[in-house]
Amino acid sequence: MNKVALITGASKGIGKALSEKMLNENYFVIGTSRNNEIKNFEHTNFYSLKLDLSNTTSIENAHKEVFSKFKHIDILVNNAGIGPDLDTYIPEKKSFNLTFDVNVTGTVFFTEPLIELISKNGIILNISSKMGSLDVCELTDSVAYRMSKSALNMYTKILKNRLKDKIKVASIHPGWVKTTIIESNLINGRLTPEQSADNIFDFLTNEFESGTFWNSENRTKLLW
Numbered sequence: 581m582n583k584v585a586l587i588t589g590a591s592k593g594i595g596k597a598l599s600e601k602m603l604n605e606n607y608f609v610i611g612t613s614r615n616n617e618i619k620n621f622e623h624t625n626f627y628s629l630k631l632d633l634s635n636t637t638s639i640e641n642a643h644k645e646v647f648s649k650f651k652h653i654d655i656l657v658n659n660a661g662i663g664p665d666l667d668t669y670i671p672e673k674k675s676f677n678l679t680f681d682v683n684v685t686g687t688v689f690f691t692e693p694l695i696e697l698i699s700k701n702g703i704i705l706n707i708s709s710k711m712g713s714l715d716v717c718e719l720t721d722s723v724a725y726r727m728s729k730s731a732l733n734m735y736t737k738i739l740k741n742r743l744k745d746k747i748k749v750a751s752i753h754p755g756w757v758k759t760t761i762i763e764s765n766l767i768n769g770r771l772t773p774e775q776s777a778d779n780i781f782d783f784l785t786n787e788f789e790s791g792t793f794w795n796s797e798n799r800t801k802l803l804w
């Protein structure tokens with residue numbers, strides 16, 4: 581039987597590349613997008629799920645659909661994330677709130693009810709960023725984005741403590757990837773989404789210690 585992976589933000593960038601990678605590796609993939617339209621993506625083992633993490637009703641509807649259609653999930657990848665204040669320096673309330681709504685609040689309240697559906701020895705992988713690492717931060721840009729990823733990392737730690745041996749939980753830095761999360765990444769990014777997805781898949785399918793913060797680009801542990 582195919583293992584089931586639920587990947588948020590599967591319409592483009594890293595989430596789309598990881599969905600394609602996992603389909604090629606014989607997983608059944610539930611992929612989310614806000615408009616439920618994932619272009620150039622047709623596969624018998626792919627289920628498209630509508631989800632806007634900034635909207636409580638959308639999250640509730642997504643839960644109802646998942647619980648009615650699926651008996652279990654093996655891997656939940658919380659990939660969807662935004663960075664409207666990337667490369668800016670002074671926090672601005674609207675983008676600050678939106679960043680937290682999606683990267684933190686929406687991600688936490690989307691995850692919570694799904695935990696009971698995750699199989700024993702399953703995995704929750706939070707796509708974080710080394711920009712959220714408190715230990716290495718010397719810069720002053722992207723206040724909301726950095727803080728949201730630090731908060732997501734704390735959620736990883738809390739889930740690791742709560743779920744103990746039942747479900748493994750990790751935060752991962754996907755590398756500096758050529759996506760449109762910010763236009764300059766298309767030029768400056770070091771990895772293609774496909775390369776990043778390969779690295780994330782390697783991490784997911786090899787033994788790892790629950791509660792790890794992992795840099796998938798150079799395969800080392802990150803400081804929190």
Ligand SMILES: NC(=O)c1ccc[n+]([C@@H]2O[C@H](COP(=O)([O-])OP(=O)(O)OC[C@H]3O[C@@H](n4cnc5c(N)ncnc54)[C@H](OP(=O)(O)O)[C@@H]3O)[C@@H](O)[C@H]2O)c1
Nearest residue numbers: 589590591592593594614632633660661709756757759761
């Ligand atoms: N690119 C990098 O260099 C880099 C580095 C470190 C960490 N990351 C992290 O990697 C993850 C993926 O980023 P990416 O670079 O692939 O970005 P991306 O290409 O912009 O893709 C973001 C995904 O998130 C979804 N999304 C946006 N707003 C959403 C919302 N309100 N509700 C639900 N889904 C929403 C988008 O789907 P729709 O718009 O179709 O709904 C899209 O599929 C993010 O968490 C990001 O912080 C990226």
